Amino acid sequence: MGAPMASNLIKAGCDITVWNRTKSKCDPLLSLGAKFESSPARVASSCDVTFAMLADPESAFEVACGANGAAEGMAAGKGYVDVSTVDDATSKLIGKRITSTGASFLEAPVSGSKKPAEDGLLIFLTAGDESLYKRVAPLLDVMGKSRFYLGDVGNGTAMKLVVNMVMGSMMVSFAEGLLLSEKVGLDPNTVVEVISQGAINAPMFSLKGPSMVKAAYPTAFPLKHQQKSKAGAGPAESVSQPIPTAAAANELYKVAKSLGLADQDFSAVIEALKAKVQSSQH
Ligand SMILES: NC(=O)C1=CN([C@@H]2O[C@H](COP(=O)(O)OP(=O)(O)OC[C@H]3O[C@@H](n4cnc5c(N)ncnc54)[C@H](OP(=O)(O)O)[C@@H]3O)[C@@H](O)[C@H]2O)C=CC1
Ligand SMILES: O=CCCC(=O)O
Structure with missing residues:
Protein backbone atom coordinates (compact mmCIF):
# COMPACT_ATOMS: atom_id res chain seq x y z
CA MET A 1 0.00 0.00 0.00
CA GLY A 2 2.82 2.40 0.87
CA ALA A 3 4.57 1.99 -2.48
CA PRO A 4 1.69 3.00 -4.76
CA MET A 5 0.79 5.86 -2.42
CA ALA A 6 4.36 7.21 -2.51
CA SER A 7 4.49 6.64 -6.24
CA ASN A 8 1.42 8.86 -6.75
CA LEU A 9 3.00 11.62 -4.66
CA ILE A 10 6.19 11.46 -6.74
CA LYS A 11 4.17 11.56 -9.98
CA ALA A 12 2.35 14.65 -8.63
CA GLY A 13 5.72 16.40 -8.29
CA CYS A 14 6.30 16.07 -4.53
CA ASP A 15 9.83 15.87 -3.17
CA ILE A 16 9.83 12.40 -1.56
CA THR A 17 12.29 10.58 0.69
CA VAL A 18 11.55 6.94 1.51
CA TRP A 19 12.61 4.19 3.92
CA ASN A 20 11.47 0.55 4.09
CA ARG A 21 12.77 -2.32 6.25
CA THR A 22 13.47 -4.30 3.08
CA LYS A 23 15.34 -1.68 1.13
CA SER A 24 15.00 -3.38 -2.28
CA LYS A 25 11.25 -2.67 -2.26
CA CYS A 26 12.13 1.05 -2.53
CA ASP A 27 13.92 0.56 -5.86
CA PRO A 28 10.91 1.31 -8.09
CA LEU A 29 10.34 4.53 -6.11
CA LEU A 30 14.01 5.52 -6.37
CA SER A 31 13.84 5.03 -10.11
CA LEU A 32 10.86 7.44 -10.16
CA GLY A 33 13.02 10.06 -8.42
CA ALA A 34 12.57 9.44 -4.69
CA LYS A 35 15.53 9.78 -2.31
CA PHE A 36 16.39 7.08 0.25
CA GLU A 37 17.31 7.52 3.92
CA SER A 38 18.71 4.79 6.13
CA SER A 39 16.21 5.02 9.02
CA PRO A 40 12.77 6.41 9.88
CA ALA A 41 14.53 8.99 12.11
CA ARG A 42 16.56 10.27 9.16
CA VAL A 43 13.47 10.44 6.94
CA ALA A 44 11.65 12.43 9.61
CA SER A 45 14.52 14.85 10.15
CA SER A 46 14.87 15.51 6.41
CA CYS A 47 11.14 15.99 5.66
CA ASP A 48 8.41 18.43 6.69
CA VAL A 49 5.79 15.68 6.84
CA THR A 50 6.34 11.94 7.28
CA PHE A 51 3.76 9.34 6.27
CA ALA A 52 3.95 5.84 7.81
CA MET A 53 2.30 2.77 6.27
CA LEU A 54 3.07 -0.32 8.36
CA ALA A 55 1.71 -3.84 8.68
CA ASP A 56 0.30 -3.84 12.21
CA PRO A 57 0.29 -2.10 15.61
CA GLU A 58 3.65 -3.59 16.62
CA SER A 59 5.53 -2.43 13.50
CA ALA A 60 3.77 0.96 13.47
CA PHE A 61 4.91 1.52 17.07
CA GLU A 62 8.45 0.29 16.41
CA VAL A 63 8.95 2.50 13.35
CA ALA A 64 7.54 5.58 15.11
CA CYS A 65 8.88 5.13 18.64
CA GLY A 66 11.68 2.50 18.56
CA ALA A 67 15.43 2.98 18.18
CA ASN A 68 16.11 5.20 15.13
CA GLY A 69 12.34 5.59 14.88
CA ALA A 70 10.64 8.58 13.31
CA ALA A 71 10.11 10.33 16.67
CA GLU A 72 13.89 10.79 16.97
CA GLY A 73 13.82 12.99 13.85
CA MET A 74 10.69 14.94 14.78
CA ALA A 75 10.61 18.54 16.00
CA ALA A 76 8.24 21.50 16.24
CA GLY A 77 6.81 22.40 12.84
CA LYS A 78 7.01 18.86 11.49
CA GLY A 79 4.07 16.48 11.02
CA TYR A 80 3.63 12.69 11.32
CA VAL A 81 0.71 11.02 9.54
CA ASP A 82 0.18 7.35 10.36
CA VAL A 83 -1.90 5.74 7.62
CA SER A 84 -1.45 2.17 8.93
CA THR A 85 -4.39 0.25 10.41
CA VAL A 86 -3.66 -0.08 14.12
CA ASP A 87 -5.67 -0.13 17.36
CA ASP A 88 -6.81 2.70 19.57
CA ALA A 89 -4.12 2.25 22.26
CA THR A 90 -1.27 2.07 19.75
CA SER A 91 -2.42 5.13 17.84
CA LYS A 92 -2.66 7.15 21.06
CA LEU A 93 0.81 5.98 22.20
CA ILE A 94 2.35 6.95 18.87
CA GLY A 95 0.54 10.30 18.95
CA LYS A 96 1.80 11.00 22.48
CA ARG A 97 5.40 10.23 21.59
CA ILE A 98 5.31 12.30 18.38
CA THR A 99 3.69 15.33 20.02
CA SER A 100 6.20 15.14 22.92
CA THR A 101 8.80 16.31 20.38
CA GLY A 102 6.73 19.39 19.50
CA ALA A 103 5.61 17.88 16.17
CA SER A 104 1.96 17.34 15.14
CA PHE A 105 0.24 13.98 14.76
CA LEU A 106 -2.60 12.76 12.54
CA GLU A 107 -3.91 9.20 12.33
CA ALA A 108 -5.26 8.54 8.84
CA PRO A 109 -6.01 4.85 8.14
CA VAL A 110 -7.35 4.20 4.66
CA SER A 111 -10.33 2.43 3.21
CA GLY A 112 -9.63 0.95 -0.22
CA SER A 113 -7.21 -1.73 -1.31
CA LYS A 114 -4.25 -2.14 -3.67
CA LYS A 115 -6.04 -0.96 -6.85
CA PRO A 116 -7.54 2.20 -5.29
CA ALA A 117 -4.07 2.90 -3.84
CA GLU A 118 -2.58 2.64 -7.34
CA ASP A 119 -5.36 4.76 -8.84
CA GLY A 120 -5.24 7.47 -6.15
CA LEU A 121 -8.76 6.60 -5.01
CA LEU A 122 -8.31 5.82 -1.31
CA ILE A 123 -10.62 7.11 1.43
CA PHE A 124 -8.75 8.72 4.37
CA LEU A 125 -10.22 8.38 7.87
CA THR A 126 -8.30 11.03 9.76
CA ALA A 127 -8.24 12.23 13.36
CA GLY A 128 -5.87 14.25 15.51
CA ASP A 129 -4.25 17.62 14.81
CA GLU A 130 -6.66 19.58 12.63
CA SER A 131 -4.10 22.08 11.36
CA LEU A 132 -1.92 19.17 10.19
CA TYR A 133 -5.01 17.71 8.52
CA LYS A 134 -5.49 20.97 6.60
CA ARG A 135 -1.80 21.14 5.76
CA VAL A 136 -1.67 17.63 4.28
CA ALA A 137 -5.11 17.78 2.60
CA PRO A 138 -3.57 18.46 -0.85
CA LEU A 139 -1.35 15.37 -0.42
CA LEU A 140 -4.31 13.24 0.72
CA ASP A 141 -6.15 14.44 -2.38
CA VAL A 142 -3.32 13.14 -4.58
CA MET A 143 -3.56 9.68 -2.96
CA GLY A 144 -7.29 9.51 -2.37
CA LYS A 145 -10.75 10.36 -3.61
CA SER A 146 -12.12 11.52 -0.28
CA ARG A 147 -11.11 12.36 3.27
CA PHE A 148 -12.94 12.56 6.57
CA TYR A 149 -11.75 14.51 9.62
CA LEU A 150 -13.23 12.74 12.64
CA GLY A 151 -11.92 14.66 15.67
CA ASP A 152 -9.72 13.25 18.41
CA VAL A 153 -7.05 10.58 17.87
CA GLY A 154 -8.76 7.19 18.13
CA ASN A 155 -11.79 8.13 16.03
CA GLY A 156 -10.03 7.43 12.71
CA THR A 157 -8.94 4.03 14.00
N1 LIG B 1 -3.67 -4.22 1.47
C1 LIG B 1 -4.83 -3.59 1.61
O1 LIG B 1 -5.79 -3.80 0.85
C2 LIG B 1 -5.02 -2.58 2.69
C3 LIG B 1 -4.18 -2.51 3.77
N2 LIG B 1 -4.41 -1.60 4.76
C4 LIG B 1 -3.50 -1.49 5.90
O2 LIG B 1 -2.31 -0.91 5.40
C5 LIG B 1 -1.18 -1.44 6.09
C6 LIG B 1 -0.21 -2.02 5.08
O3 LIG B 1 -0.87 -3.01 4.34
P1 LIG B 1 -0.12 -3.80 3.15
O4 LIG B 1 0.68 -2.86 2.36
O5 LIG B 1 -1.16 -4.63 2.51
O6 LIG B 1 0.82 -4.73 4.04
P2 LIG B 1 2.21 -5.44 3.69
O7 LIG B 1 2.24 -6.56 4.65
O8 LIG B 1 2.29 -5.71 2.23
O9 LIG B 1 3.29 -4.30 4.03
C7 LIG B 1 3.55 -3.98 5.33
C8 LIG B 1 4.73 -3.04 5.47
O10 LIG B 1 5.11 -3.06 6.86
C9 LIG B 1 6.52 -3.30 6.92
N3 LIG B 1 6.84 -3.99 8.18
C10 LIG B 1 6.27 -5.11 8.66
N4 LIG B 1 6.81 -5.42 9.86
C11 LIG B 1 7.76 -4.49 10.12
C12 LIG B 1 8.64 -4.26 11.18
N5 LIG B 1 8.68 -5.06 12.26
N6 LIG B 1 9.48 -3.20 11.11
C13 LIG B 1 9.45 -2.38 10.03
N7 LIG B 1 8.62 -2.53 8.99
C14 LIG B 1 7.78 -3.58 9.02
C15 LIG B 1 6.84 -4.11 5.69
O11 LIG B 1 8.22 -4.04 5.44
P3 LIG B 1 8.97 -5.18 4.55
O12 LIG B 1 8.75 -4.75 3.13
O13 LIG B 1 10.36 -5.12 5.00
O14 LIG B 1 8.29 -6.48 4.87
C16 LIG B 1 5.98 -3.41 4.65
O15 LIG B 1 6.60 -2.22 4.22
C17 LIG B 1 -1.73 -2.43 7.08
O16 LIG B 1 -1.86 -1.78 8.32
C18 LIG B 1 -3.08 -2.82 6.50
O17 LIG B 1 -3.99 -3.25 7.49
C19 LIG B 1 -5.43 -0.69 4.67
C20 LIG B 1 -6.29 -0.72 3.62
C21 LIG B 1 -6.19 -1.68 2.58
O1 LIG C 1 -8.07 -2.55 5.38
C1 LIG C 1 -8.26 -2.79 4.18
C2 LIG C 1 -9.54 -3.07 3.62
C3 LIG C 1 -9.57 -3.21 2.14
C4 LIG C 1 -10.56 -2.25 1.55
O2 LIG C 1 -10.94 -1.26 2.18
O3 LIG C 1 -10.95 -2.51 0.38
Whole structure:
Protein backbone atom coordinates (compact mmCIF):
# COMPACT_ATOMS: atom_id res chain seq x y z
CA MET A 1 0.00 0.00 0.00
CA GLY A 2 2.82 2.40 0.87
CA ALA A 3 4.57 1.99 -2.48
CA PRO A 4 1.69 3.00 -4.76
CA MET A 5 0.79 5.86 -2.42
CA ALA A 6 4.36 7.21 -2.51
CA SER A 7 4.49 6.64 -6.24
CA ASN A 8 1.42 8.86 -6.75
CA LEU A 9 3.00 11.62 -4.66
CA ILE A 10 6.19 11.46 -6.74
CA LYS A 11 4.17 11.56 -9.98
CA ALA A 12 2.35 14.65 -8.63
CA GLY A 13 5.72 16.40 -8.29
CA CYS A 14 6.30 16.07 -4.53
CA ASP A 15 9.83 15.87 -3.17
CA ILE A 16 9.83 12.40 -1.56
CA THR A 17 12.29 10.58 0.69
CA VAL A 18 11.55 6.94 1.51
CA TRP A 19 12.61 4.19 3.92
CA ASN A 20 11.47 0.55 4.09
CA ARG A 21 12.77 -2.32 6.25
CA THR A 22 13.47 -4.30 3.08
CA LYS A 23 15.34 -1.68 1.13
CA SER A 24 15.00 -3.38 -2.28
CA LYS A 25 11.25 -2.67 -2.26
CA CYS A 26 12.13 1.05 -2.53
CA ASP A 27 13.92 0.56 -5.86
CA PRO A 28 10.91 1.31 -8.09
CA LEU A 29 10.34 4.53 -6.11
CA LEU A 30 14.01 5.52 -6.37
CA SER A 31 13.84 5.03 -10.11
CA LEU A 32 10.86 7.44 -10.16
CA GLY A 33 13.02 10.06 -8.42
CA ALA A 34 12.57 9.44 -4.69
CA LYS A 35 15.53 9.78 -2.31
CA PHE A 36 16.39 7.08 0.25
CA GLU A 37 17.31 7.52 3.92
CA SER A 38 18.71 4.79 6.13
CA SER A 39 16.21 5.02 9.02
CA PRO A 40 12.77 6.41 9.88
CA ALA A 41 14.53 8.99 12.11
CA ARG A 42 16.56 10.27 9.16
CA VAL A 43 13.47 10.44 6.94
CA ALA A 44 11.65 12.43 9.61
CA SER A 45 14.52 14.85 10.15
CA SER A 46 14.87 15.51 6.41
CA CYS A 47 11.14 15.99 5.66
CA ASP A 48 8.41 18.43 6.69
CA VAL A 49 5.79 15.68 6.84
CA THR A 50 6.34 11.94 7.28
CA PHE A 51 3.76 9.34 6.27
CA ALA A 52 3.95 5.84 7.81
CA MET A 53 2.30 2.77 6.27
CA LEU A 54 3.07 -0.32 8.36
CA ALA A 55 1.71 -3.84 8.68
CA ASP A 56 0.30 -3.84 12.21
CA PRO A 57 0.29 -2.10 15.61
CA GLU A 58 3.65 -3.59 16.62
CA SER A 59 5.53 -2.43 13.50
CA ALA A 60 3.77 0.96 13.47
CA PHE A 61 4.91 1.52 17.07
CA GLU A 62 8.45 0.29 16.41
CA VAL A 63 8.95 2.50 13.35
CA ALA A 64 7.54 5.58 15.11
CA CYS A 65 8.88 5.13 18.64
CA GLY A 66 11.68 2.50 18.56
CA ALA A 67 15.43 2.98 18.18
CA ASN A 68 16.11 5.20 15.13
CA GLY A 69 12.34 5.59 14.88
CA ALA A 70 10.64 8.58 13.31
CA ALA A 71 10.11 10.33 16.67
CA GLU A 72 13.89 10.79 16.97
CA GLY A 73 13.82 12.99 13.85
CA MET A 74 10.69 14.94 14.78
CA ALA A 75 10.61 18.54 16.00
CA ALA A 76 8.24 21.50 16.24
CA GLY A 77 6.81 22.40 12.84
CA LYS A 78 7.01 18.86 11.49
CA GLY A 79 4.07 16.48 11.02
CA TYR A 80 3.63 12.69 11.32
CA VAL A 81 0.71 11.02 9.54
CA ASP A 82 0.18 7.35 10.36
CA VAL A 83 -1.90 5.74 7.62
CA SER A 84 -1.45 2.17 8.93
CA THR A 85 -4.39 0.25 10.41
CA VAL A 86 -3.66 -0.08 14.12
CA ASP A 87 -5.67 -0.13 17.36
CA ASP A 88 -6.81 2.70 19.57
CA ALA A 89 -4.12 2.25 22.26
CA THR A 90 -1.27 2.07 19.75
CA SER A 91 -2.42 5.13 17.84
CA LYS A 92 -2.66 7.15 21.06
CA LEU A 93 0.81 5.98 22.20
CA ILE A 94 2.35 6.95 18.87
CA GLY A 95 0.54 10.30 18.95
CA LYS A 96 1.80 11.00 22.48
CA ARG A 97 5.40 10.23 21.59
CA ILE A 98 5.31 12.30 18.38
CA THR A 99 3.69 15.33 20.02
CA SER A 100 6.20 15.14 22.92
CA THR A 101 8.80 16.31 20.38
CA GLY A 102 6.73 19.39 19.50
CA ALA A 103 5.61 17.88 16.17
CA SER A 104 1.96 17.34 15.14
CA PHE A 105 0.24 13.98 14.76
CA LEU A 106 -2.60 12.76 12.54
CA GLU A 107 -3.91 9.20 12.33
CA ALA A 108 -5.26 8.54 8.84
CA PRO A 109 -6.01 4.85 8.14
CA VAL A 110 -7.35 4.20 4.66
CA SER A 111 -10.33 2.43 3.21
CA GLY A 112 -9.63 0.95 -0.22
CA SER A 113 -7.21 -1.73 -1.31
CA LYS A 114 -4.25 -2.14 -3.67
CA LYS A 115 -6.04 -0.96 -6.85
CA PRO A 116 -7.54 2.20 -5.29
CA ALA A 117 -4.07 2.90 -3.84
CA GLU A 118 -2.58 2.64 -7.34
CA ASP A 119 -5.36 4.76 -8.84
CA GLY A 120 -5.24 7.47 -6.15
CA LEU A 121 -8.76 6.60 -5.01
CA LEU A 122 -8.31 5.82 -1.31
CA ILE A 123 -10.62 7.11 1.43
CA PHE A 124 -8.75 8.72 4.37
CA LEU A 125 -10.22 8.38 7.87
CA THR A 126 -8.30 11.03 9.76
CA ALA A 127 -8.24 12.23 13.36
CA GLY A 128 -5.87 14.25 15.51
CA ASP A 129 -4.25 17.62 14.81
CA GLU A 130 -6.66 19.58 12.63
CA SER A 131 -4.10 22.08 11.36
CA LEU A 132 -1.92 19.17 10.19
CA TYR A 133 -5.01 17.71 8.52
CA LYS A 134 -5.49 20.97 6.60
CA ARG A 135 -1.80 21.14 5.76
CA VAL A 136 -1.67 17.63 4.28
CA ALA A 137 -5.11 17.78 2.60
CA PRO A 138 -3.57 18.46 -0.85
CA LEU A 139 -1.35 15.37 -0.42
CA LEU A 140 -4.31 13.24 0.72
CA ASP A 141 -6.15 14.44 -2.38
CA VAL A 142 -3.32 13.14 -4.58
CA MET A 143 -3.56 9.68 -2.96
CA GLY A 144 -7.29 9.51 -2.37
CA LYS A 145 -10.75 10.36 -3.61
CA SER A 146 -12.12 11.52 -0.28
CA ARG A 147 -11.11 12.36 3.27
CA PHE A 148 -12.94 12.56 6.57
CA TYR A 149 -11.75 14.51 9.62
CA LEU A 150 -13.23 12.74 12.64
CA GLY A 151 -11.92 14.66 15.67
CA ASP A 152 -9.72 13.25 18.41
CA VAL A 153 -7.05 10.58 17.87
CA GLY A 154 -8.76 7.19 18.13
CA ASN A 155 -11.79 8.13 16.03
CA GLY A 156 -10.03 7.43 12.71
CA THR A 157 -8.94 4.03 14.00
CA ALA A 158 -12.42 3.27 15.34
CA MET A 159 -13.97 4.17 11.96
CA LYS A 160 -11.48 1.94 10.15
CA LEU A 161 -12.13 -1.02 12.49
CA VAL A 162 -15.91 -0.66 12.14
CA VAL A 163 -15.64 -0.62 8.33
CA ASN A 164 -13.33 -3.65 8.33
CA MET A 165 -15.68 -5.46 10.72
CA VAL A 166 -18.57 -5.04 8.27
CA MET A 167 -16.34 -6.03 5.35
CA GLY A 168 -15.07 -9.18 7.10
CA SER A 169 -18.59 -10.40 7.85
CA MET A 170 -19.74 -9.62 4.30
CA MET A 171 -16.89 -11.67 2.86
CA VAL A 172 -17.68 -14.69 5.06
CA SER A 173 -21.36 -14.50 4.18
CA PHE A 174 -20.47 -14.29 0.48
CA ALA A 175 -18.16 -17.32 0.82
CA GLU A 176 -20.95 -19.30 2.51
CA GLY A 177 -23.31 -18.42 -0.34
CA LEU A 178 -20.82 -19.43 -3.06
CA LEU A 179 -20.10 -22.75 -1.38
CA LEU A 180 -23.76 -23.50 -0.71
CA SER A 181 -24.76 -22.67 -4.28
CA GLU A 182 -22.25 -25.20 -5.58
CA LYS A 183 -23.47 -27.88 -3.16
CA VAL A 184 -27.09 -27.48 -4.29
CA GLY A 185 -26.10 -27.72 -7.95
CA LEU A 186 -26.01 -24.03 -8.95
CA ASP A 187 -23.21 -22.36 -10.87
CA PRO A 188 -21.46 -20.01 -8.40
CA ASN A 189 -20.52 -17.74 -11.33
CA THR A 190 -24.23 -17.16 -11.85
CA VAL A 191 -24.61 -16.37 -8.15
CA VAL A 192 -21.93 -13.67 -8.55
CA GLU A 193 -23.82 -12.28 -11.54
CA VAL A 194 -27.22 -12.31 -9.81
CA ILE A 195 -25.80 -10.57 -6.72
CA SER A 196 -24.11 -7.96 -8.91
CA GLN A 197 -27.49 -6.90 -10.31
CA GLY A 198 -29.42 -6.63 -7.06
CA ALA A 199 -29.66 -4.35 -4.05
CA ILE A 200 -26.91 -6.23 -2.19
CA ASN A 201 -24.39 -5.57 -4.96
CA ALA A 202 -20.98 -4.53 -3.66
CA PRO A 203 -17.87 -3.93 -5.80
CA MET A 204 -16.04 -6.40 -3.55
CA PHE A 205 -18.30 -9.29 -4.65
CA SER A 206 -17.85 -8.60 -8.37
CA LEU A 207 -14.11 -8.06 -7.92
CA LYS A 208 -13.30 -11.14 -5.83
CA GLY A 209 -16.13 -13.53 -6.75
CA PRO A 210 -14.77 -14.80 -10.10
CA SER A 211 -11.36 -15.68 -8.64
CA MET A 212 -12.90 -17.22 -5.50
CA VAL A 213 -14.90 -19.55 -7.74
CA LYS A 214 -11.57 -20.65 -9.27
CA ALA A 215 -10.03 -21.05 -5.78
CA ALA A 216 -7.50 -18.30 -6.58
CA TYR A 217 -6.71 -15.58 -4.05
CA PRO A 218 -4.21 -13.09 -5.50
CA THR A 219 -3.31 -10.86 -2.57
CA ALA A 220 -4.75 -7.37 -2.46
CA PHE A 221 -5.70 -7.27 1.22
CA PRO A 222 -3.75 -9.94 3.14
CA LEU A 223 -5.94 -12.18 5.30
CA LYS A 224 -3.65 -11.66 8.31
CA HIS A 225 -4.44 -7.91 8.19
CA GLN A 226 -8.18 -8.60 8.21
CA GLN A 227 -7.81 -10.93 11.19
CA LYS A 228 -5.46 -8.66 13.18
CA SER A 229 -8.32 -6.27 14.00
CA LYS A 230 -10.25 -9.18 15.54
CA ALA A 231 -13.47 -8.16 13.81
CA GLY A 232 -13.69 -4.82 15.59
CA ALA A 233 -13.40 -6.38 19.04
CA GLY A 234 -11.54 -3.32 20.38
CA PRO A 235 -14.27 -0.73 19.73
CA ALA A 236 -17.02 -3.25 20.59
CA GLU A 237 -15.45 -4.13 23.95
CA SER A 238 -14.97 -0.46 24.81
CA VAL A 239 -18.76 -0.02 24.86
CA SER A 240 -19.70 -3.65 25.71
CA GLN A 241 -21.60 -4.09 22.45
CA PRO A 242 -22.11 -7.69 21.30
CA ILE A 243 -20.98 -8.33 17.70
CA PRO A 244 -22.03 -11.98 17.28
CA THR A 245 -21.88 -12.12 13.47
CA ALA A 246 -18.49 -10.41 13.21
CA ALA A 247 -17.11 -12.53 16.05
CA ALA A 248 -18.19 -15.73 14.28
CA ALA A 249 -16.60 -14.48 11.04
CA ASN A 250 -13.38 -13.75 12.92
CA GLU A 251 -13.22 -17.39 14.08
CA LEU A 252 -13.16 -18.42 10.43
CA TYR A 253 -10.30 -16.00 9.63
CA LYS A 254 -8.39 -17.60 12.53
CA VAL A 255 -8.96 -21.05 11.03
CA ALA A 256 -7.78 -19.72 7.64
CA LYS A 257 -4.57 -18.44 9.26
CA SER A 258 -3.98 -21.83 10.86
CA LEU A 259 -4.32 -23.38 7.38
CA GLY A 260 -1.38 -21.26 6.17
CA LEU A 261 -3.47 -18.67 4.31
CA ALA A 262 -2.31 -15.56 6.25
CA ASP A 263 -0.52 -13.95 3.29
CA GLN A 264 -3.17 -14.75 0.70
CA ASP A 265 -6.03 -12.37 -0.03
CA PHE A 266 -8.68 -12.32 2.71
CA SER A 267 -11.15 -13.89 0.25
CA ALA A 268 -9.20 -17.14 0.92
CA VAL A 269 -11.38 -17.39 4.03
CA ILE A 270 -13.62 -19.55 1.81
CA GLU A 271 -10.97 -22.28 2.12
CA ALA A 272 -11.50 -22.34 5.91
CA LEU A 273 -15.19 -22.78 5.26
CA LYS A 274 -14.50 -25.65 2.84
CA ALA A 275 -12.35 -27.33 5.51
CA LYS A 276 -15.12 -26.88 8.08
CA VAL A 277 -17.76 -28.30 5.74
CA GLN A 278 -15.52 -31.28 4.92
CA SER A 279 -14.81 -32.07 8.57
CA SER A 280 -18.54 -31.84 9.43
CA GLN A 281 -19.26 -34.48 6.80
CA HIS A 282 -16.85 -37.04 8.29
N1 LIG B 1 -3.67 -4.22 1.47
C1 LIG B 1 -4.83 -3.59 1.61
O1 LIG B 1 -5.79 -3.80 0.85
C2 LIG B 1 -5.02 -2.58 2.69
C3 LIG B 1 -4.18 -2.51 3.77
N2 LIG B 1 -4.41 -1.60 4.76
C4 LIG B 1 -3.50 -1.49 5.90
O2 LIG B 1 -2.31 -0.91 5.40
C5 LIG B 1 -1.18 -1.44 6.09
C6 LIG B 1 -0.21 -2.02 5.08
O3 LIG B 1 -0.87 -3.01 4.34
P1 LIG B 1 -0.12 -3.80 3.15
O4 LIG B 1 0.68 -2.86 2.36
O5 LIG B 1 -1.16 -4.63 2.51
O6 LIG B 1 0.82 -4.73 4.04
P2 LIG B 1 2.21 -5.44 3.69
O7 LIG B 1 2.24 -6.56 4.65
O8 LIG B 1 2.29 -5.71 2.23
O9 LIG B 1 3.29 -4.30 4.03
C7 LIG B 1 3.55 -3.98 5.33
C8 LIG B 1 4.73 -3.04 5.47
O10 LIG B 1 5.11 -3.06 6.86
C9 LIG B 1 6.52 -3.30 6.92
N3 LIG B 1 6.84 -3.99 8.18
C10 LIG B 1 6.27 -5.11 8.66
N4 LIG B 1 6.81 -5.42 9.86
C11 LIG B 1 7.76 -4.49 10.12
C12 LIG B 1 8.64 -4.26 11.18
N5 LIG B 1 8.68 -5.06 12.26
N6 LIG B 1 9.48 -3.20 11.11
C13 LIG B 1 9.45 -2.38 10.03
N7 LIG B 1 8.62 -2.53 8.99
C14 LIG B 1 7.78 -3.58 9.02
C15 LIG B 1 6.84 -4.11 5.69
O11 LIG B 1 8.22 -4.04 5.44
P3 LIG B 1 8.97 -5.18 4.55
O12 LIG B 1 8.75 -4.75 3.13
O13 LIG B 1 10.36 -5.12 5.00
O14 LIG B 1 8.29 -6.48 4.87
C16 LIG B 1 5.98 -3.41 4.65
O15 LIG B 1 6.60 -2.22 4.22
C17 LIG B 1 -1.73 -2.43 7.08
O16 LIG B 1 -1.86 -1.78 8.32
C18 LIG B 1 -3.08 -2.82 6.50
O17 LIG B 1 -3.99 -3.25 7.49
C19 LIG B 1 -5.43 -0.69 4.67
C20 LIG B 1 -6.29 -0.72 3.62
C21 LIG B 1 -6.19 -1.68 2.58
O1 LIG C 1 -8.07 -2.55 5.38
C1 LIG C 1 -8.26 -2.79 4.18
C2 LIG C 1 -9.54 -3.07 3.62
C3 LIG C 1 -9.57 -3.21 2.14
C4 LIG C 1 -10.56 -2.25 1.55
O2 LIG C 1 -10.94 -1.26 2.18
O3 LIG C 1 -10.95 -2.51 0.38
